[in-house]
Amino acid sequence: xxxxTGARVVVTCPGRNFVTLKxxxxxxxxxxxxxxxxxxxxxxxxxxxDHVIPNLIGRDAHRIxxxxxFLYRGAYWRRGPVTMSAIAAVDVALWDIKAKAAGMxxxxxxxxxxxxxxxxxxxANGETVEQAVExxxxxxxxxxxxxxxxxxxxGLPSTYGVSKDxxxxxxxxxxxxxxxxxxxxxxxxxxxRLFEAAREALGWDxxxxxDAHHRLTPIEAARLGRDLEPYRPxxxxxxTPAENQAAFRQIRAHTTTPLAVGExxxxxxxxxxxxxxxxxDYIRTTIVHGGGISHLRRIxxxxxxxxxxxxxxxxxxxxxxxxxxxxxxxxxxxxxxxxEYMRHTPETDAVFPHAYRFEAGELHPGEAAGHxxxxxxxxxxxxxxxxxxxxxxxxEDGTLFNW
Ligand code: EZ4
Ligand code: CO
Numbered sequence: 001x002x003x004x005t006g007a008r009v010v011v012t013c014p015g016r017n018f019v020t021l022k023x024x025x026x027x028x029x030x031x032x033x034x035x036x037x038x039x040x041x042x043x044x045x046x047x048x049x050d051h052v053i054p055n056l057i058g059r060d061a062h063r064i065x066x067x068x069x070f071l072y073r074g075a076y077w078r079r080g081p082v083t084m085s086a087i088a089a090v091d092v093a094l095w096d097i098k099a100k101a102a103g104m105x106x107x108x109x110x111x112x113x114x115x116x117x118x119x120x121x122x123x124a125n126g127e128t129v130e131q132a133v134e135x136x137x138x139x140x141x142x143x144x145x146x147x148x149x150x151x152x153x154x155g156l157p158s159t160y161g162v163s164k165d166x167x168x169x170x171x172x173x174x175x176x177x178x179x180x181x182x183x184x185x186x187x188x189x190x191x192x193r194l195f196e197a198a199r200e201a202l203g204w205d206x207x208x209x210x211d212a213h214h215r216l217t218p219i220e221a222a223r224l225g226r227d228l229e230p231y232r233p234x235x236x237x238x239x240t241p242a243e244n245q246a247a248f249r250q251i252r253a254h255t256t257t258p259l260a261v262g263e264x265x266x267x268x269x270x271x272x273x274x275x276x277x278x279x280x281d282y283i284r285t286t287i288v289h290g291g292g293i294s295h296l297r298r299i300x301x302x303x304x305x306x307x308x309x310x311x312x313x314x315x316x317x318x319x320x321x322x323x324x325x326x327x328x329x330x331x332x333x334x335x336x337x338x339x340e341y342m343r344h345t346p347e348t349d350a351v352f353p354h355a356y357r358f359e360a361g362e363l364h365p366g367e368a369a370g371h372x373x374x375x376x377x378x379x380x381x382x383x384x385x386x387x388x389x390x391x392x393x394x395x396e397d398g399t400l401f402n403w
Contacts, residue, residue: 002027002061002101007053007093009035009045012380014347016170017041017388018319020375021048021089023097025061031096032375033089034288034322037081038172039389047086051075056090062101064094068294084266084291091292092325092371100370106328107365110293117362118330120314120341121146121209121234123169125162128152129194133201136208145361146207146234146338151194153187156180160213160393160403168345170316171390178391182401184220191224195231207234207338209260214241214402215393218250225255234338235260235282235311241402242270248279260284263313267291268299275299275306282311282337288322289313293329300333309337316342320352324373327356327365339363351380 003026010020019035035044052071059067071087072078099106107113122139124147126132132151139147150161158180163169191210198208210233216224221239228236237260240247251259260282265271266289274280283303290296300310310333312326323341330339341363344352354373355366366372393403 002029002097004056004059004061007056009048009053010375010377010380011041011045011385012351012383013386014351014380014383015345016172016316016348017385018348019045019089020319020321021093022375023056023061023090023093025097027101029097029100031061031093031100031370032321032373033092033096033292034319034325035085035089036288036317036319036322037085038317040082041385043082044085044089047082048089052086052090061094061097064091064098064294067094068292072291079267079269081264081266081289084295085289088288088290088292088295091294092287092321095293095325096370103369105365105367105369106325106371107331110328110332113331114334115331115336117359117364118327118336118339119145119361120339120358120363121148121207123148123150123161123342125150125169126152127162129190129197132194133197136198136202140202140206143359143361144206146209148209148211148340149194149198150211151190153183153190155186156183159187161211167343168316169342172317172388173391174389175387177389180391180393180403181396182215182393183396184215187215188220188224192227192231195228195233199231204232209234209237211237212239214238216240218247221251222254225251225257225259228257229255233257237261237284238263242274245271245273245279248274249277252279258282260311263289265290267295268302271299272302275303275308278306278308280308282309284311284313286312286314286318286322287325287329288318293325296329300335304335309335311337312339314340314342316344316348320344320348320354321371321373321375324354324356324365324371327363328371331365347383351376351383
């Protein structure tokens, strides 16, 4: 019995908002879990403080599965991003505590390392094809083996994935949503042009990825997948909104471009048909938004049975705590594919000291006991919460669209 004696939520904004759950035990060990849900942070903070923490005090921190089931089944109201992010925070904090108690890095408890490092992809982007390719060359110089490419769309004032600050893209940039304008007709020819130029400049010895960010219909996605085929993309991400899982049958039937989806999913039920029908190649749901290590493990096992690999979301709105936990998972999981890695700002890294490190295109979780990520609470307190939401997107005639 390792009694949970306290738990609290820390909200901090070292450049962007992060919600972190800290669980303390009688033995003096503490564990951390990320609970950040971009643009809706305080909903998860309240869910934890008002509805979860009172249920944790006095329980045995070692009973991770029982506590997971208690929070999932016990709430009666299942699933949803707020609930599952809160459960994830508890789950990861408890895995952190268990690994610290064992004196082992978390990946050892999961089954040990399956590989020497975790291949990551970085984000190269630019207003023009030339600028994006120039950025991609810089990522390759930094050692990256895989690079996501996004470019501005001629005729549109701004688009998803293109930032002024090249290393730290942050779309949640205003208290009330920024409004973007979208035209699929203008966008569709740009991605193949970008990939053609990138292959010319970078050659074939680097993986290239692209994110369509939920903006296409299945038949448009099928067309884009086909047009990208000559450039052998590693994946086409979020081609179409995936509430309708059967929609991916249509894309699948028309293209051999590998498909990745799932960063907005929160349980295995969001991906069951996609995985069982082998309609995708990579599942992107990650630790914080998918119910923690205990639930991601179930998703990964189902995926393994169906030739689907992991490709976890790793944007800057997932805190270093999530990244640390994800890297232990990645080092172990047999059907690992790739891990997204957007660098956090130096301010964020200072608030969350961590054992993971980047080297030659790979991240390694490090050998610290637990997941290897801590929080400097005194420093965190210097960065109070600032309201920030993700942008919205409208078609040129004003119709509200998917961002
Ligand atoms: O828009 O993390 O692949 N990465 C992405 C991200 C998401 C943000 C949302 O919070 O799609 O940029
Ligand atoms: Co994405």
